[in-house]
Amino acid sequence: MKTRAAVAFEKAKPLEIVELDLEGPKEGEVLVEIKATGICHTDDFTLSGRDPEGLFPAVLGHEGAGVVVDVGPGVKSVKKGDHVIPLYTPECRECPSCLSRKTNLCTAIRTTQGQGVMPDGTSRFSYKGKMVHHYMGTSTFSNYTVLPEIAVAKIREDAPFDKVCYIGCGVTTGIGAVINTAKVEPGSTAIVFGLGGIGLNVIQGLRLVGADMIIGVDINNEKKAWGERFGMTHFVNPNEIGEDLVPYLINMTKRGADQIGGADYTFDCTGNVDVMRAALESAHRGWGQSIIIGVAGAGEEIRTRPFQLVTGRVWKGTAFGGARGRTDVPKIVDWYMEGKIQIDPMITHTLPLERINEGFDLMHAGKSIRTVVIY
Ligand code: NAD
Numbered sequence: 001m002k003t004r005a006a007v008a009f010e011k012a013k014p015l016e017i018v019e020l021d022l023e024g025p026k027e028g029e030v031l032v033e034i035k036a037t038g039i040c041h042t043d044d045f046t047l048s049g050r051d052p053e054g055l056f057p058a059v060l061g062h063e064g065a066g067v068v069v070d071v072g073p074g075v076k077s078v079k080k081g082d083h084v085i086p087l088y089t090p091e092c093r094e095c096p097s098c099l100s101r102k103t104n105l106c107t108a109i110r111t112t113q114g115q116g117v118m119p120d121g122t123s124r125f126s127y128k129g130k131m132v133h134h135y136m137g138t139s140t141f142s143n144y145t146v147l148p149e150i151a152v153a154k155i156r157e158d159a160p161f162d163k164v165c166y167i168g169c170g171v172t173t174g175i176g177a178v179i180n181t182a183k184v185e186p187g188s189t190a191i192v193f194g195l196g197g198i199g200l201n202v203i204q205g206l207r208l209v210g211a212d213m214i215i216g217v218d219i220n221n222e223k224k225a226w227g228e229r230f231g232m233t234h235f236v237n238p239n240e241i242g243e244d245l246v247p248y249l250i251n252m253t254k255r256g257a258d259q260i261g262g263a264d265y266t267f268d269c270t271g272n273v274d275v276m277r278a279a280l281e282s283a284h285r286g287w288g289q290s291i292i293i294g295v296a297g298a299g300e301e302i303r304t305r306p307f308q309l310v311t312g313r314v315w316k317g318t319a320f321g322g323a324r325g326r327t328d329v330p331k332i333v334d335w336y337m338e339g340k341i342q343i344d345p346m347i348t349h350t351l352p353l354e355r356i357n358e359g360f361d362l363m364h365a366g367k368s369i370r371t372v373v374i375y
Pocket residue numbers: 041042169170173193194195196197198199217218219220223238269270271272275292293294295296318319320321369
C-alpha cells in the first residue's frame with residue numbers, strides 16, 4: 001500500500017512529505033493507522049545528525065496513537081479496530097529482562113530496532129524502490145506504520161488520539177520516573193530541574209503521589225506559571241538567586257532537628273550534565289535519590305565526588321519512566337480519562353502533517369511544551 005509520511009532523507013535537512021510504499025504486516029506484526037503524533041527531542045536529536053546511531057533515510061516519530069487496521073499471522077493480543085499506542089520500549093513478557101521484573105528494557109527486538117529494521121531484518125518502508133529505515137520501532141511520522149505486536153499497547157476507545165499520543169513518550173516518562181523509578185512516597189520533598197514537556201509531567205506525577213514540597217528549577221522565568229499549574233510549590237531560577245544553586249536548594253529544604261537540607265528525590269529533565277551533578281548534590285545526605293531522565297549529547301560524561309555517593313546519595317536513570325508499556329500505558333490512559341492527570345494544556349500547538357517542520361522550529365525556539373501533528 002501507499003502511505004503519506006514525513007521522511008528524514010538526510011541529516012540536518014527538513015523532513016519531506018512524500019508517498020512511501022508500505023508492505024503489510026508479517027508474522028507477529030500489526031499495521032496501524034496513526035491518527036496523531038507528538039514531536040519529541042529525540043526525533044530532533046536524530047534529525048540534526050548529532051546522534052551517531054542515526055540512520056537515513058528514515059521515518060522518525062515515536063509518540064503516536066492510532067488504530068489497528070490489519071494484523072499478520074499469529075497475532076493474538078490485538079485485532080483490527082483496536083486503538084493502540086506504539087511502544088519504543090516493547091514488552092514481550094518472555095525475555096530474561098521482562099521476566100526479571102527488575103527492568104522495563106525488554107530485549108526481544110532490541111538489536112533490529114536499533115538497526116532501523118523489523119525483527120526479520122527488513123524494512124516495510126520504501127521510496128522509489130529503495131529501503132527507508134524504521135525508527136525506534138515506531139515511525140509515527142507516517143500515516144500508516146507496521147509494528148511488532150509486542151510494541152503496541154491496547155487502549156480504551158473513547159480516549160482522544162490527539163491527546164493520548166503524548167502518553168507514548170513524555171507523559172509516561174515523567175510520571176513513570178516518579179512512580180516506577182523513584183517510588184516517591186507521600187510527604188516527600190522533591191526538586192525538578194528543567195520544566196519542559198518532561199519536567200512538567202514529573203511535577204504532576206509528584207502531585208499525584210502526594211509529595212509535599214515540589215521545587216521547580218528552570219533558567220526560563222516563563223516556566224514558573226507552567227510549573228504551578230501542575231503542582232509545583234516553589235520556583236528557582238538559578239540565574240537570579242545571586243549564589244550557587246546547590247547550597248541554595250539545600251538551604252531551602254532544611255528540615256528536622258538536625259537541620260540537614262537536601263531533597264528526598266531530585267530529577268534531571270534537561271539532559272545537561274552539569275545540571276545532573278547539581279541534581280545529585282542537592283539530594284539529601286543518607287538517602288536522597290537523583291533520577292536522570294534527560295538524554296545528554298553523544299560522548300558526554302557525568303562527574304561528582306565519590307563522597308556524594310559514599311554519604312548515601314543515589315544516582316539512578318530511567319528509560320520511558322521504567323514503564324512496562326503494554327501493562328502500564330493503558331492505565332495511564334485511564335488516569336487521563338478519569339481526570340487524575342492533565343494532558344490538554346501541555347499540548348500547546350497542533351499542526352497538520354504538511355507543517356511538521358514548524359513543530360521542530362517551535363521546539364528550537366522554546367515556544368512549545370508539546371506540538372502534536374494530526375493526520
Ligand atoms: P524541553 O526542551 O521541553 O525542556 C527542557 C527545559 O530545561 C526547558 O524548560 C529549559 O528552559 C530548561 N533548562 C535548560 N537548561 C537548564 C539549566 N541549565 N538549568 C535549569 N533548566 C534548564 O525538553 P523535554 O521535552 O522536557 O525533554 C527533557 C529531556 O528529557 C531531553 O533531554 C529528552 O531527550 C529527555 N527524555 C528522556 C526520556 C527517557 O526515557 N529517559 C524520555 C523522553 C525525553
